[in-house]
Amino acid sequence: MCARYTLTAEEKEILKTHPHQIQGEWTPNYNLAITQKGLVITADEPDIIQQMAFGIVPYFADSLKLTRDTWNIKSETAMESKLWRPLLVNHKTCLVMADGFYEWKKDTKGEQQPYRFTVKDRKLFCFAGLWSQWVDPETKEKFRTYGILTTEANPLVAEIHSKKRMPVILTKPEEEIWLSKTIPIESKMTVLDTFSQELMIRVKVGKRVNTVSTLKKPNNDSDLLLPLNTDDV
16 A cells, blocks of 8 residues: 655656656655645646645545545556546546655564665656545635555565555556556556566665654654664564
8 A cells, every 4th residue: 555655856856757847836755644745747737747635535525534545546446436437437547756655564562663665776756646626615626636556565565564555656658658548548557567576675764754744743854764774674
């Protein structure tokens, strides 16, 4: 699964891999959590990097409050879901920009030990995502939100994640396919496979990552990425 990830790249680094217009001012995030803003490129507007909130608010929701897990979308059953199928068939697909993600495993004390996963030789990569738009019934203000598609974990991630799941990481050619509005959705979904463990790196990091950052209690700095001085799982 993926409920916490990182996008620590500066704007100039992002534009090297995706030379598009970034809407708004971007600040690197070392601890990006549900409801926080991430960077997204949609199939509808592929030349714009947008900021959206993590966790899909369905268009029919009564409010912006998340009432269920809509930040992760199981790719194997998404087309069978009344919530996800309309987004898929209408090509509400998107790239979710990242440079790492966290997963947790219980240690010998029963505490959650975090690990960070990155991709070899790629500072920046993208998850496959879906996005939706909610309109405030009173103010008519529009809010865009996104979720990340997940798949079966490779062995490197499965050793850590109890449910043996991981986010769908796309190769550069797959990014183009996922953003296409002309390729049939059934064909586009063939890219939602498991990313090779040989192309990934796993690092144990400190438990300070476990605390979600808030405005009142910030917990979002580069020290969160520091590896612990140990190689054991």
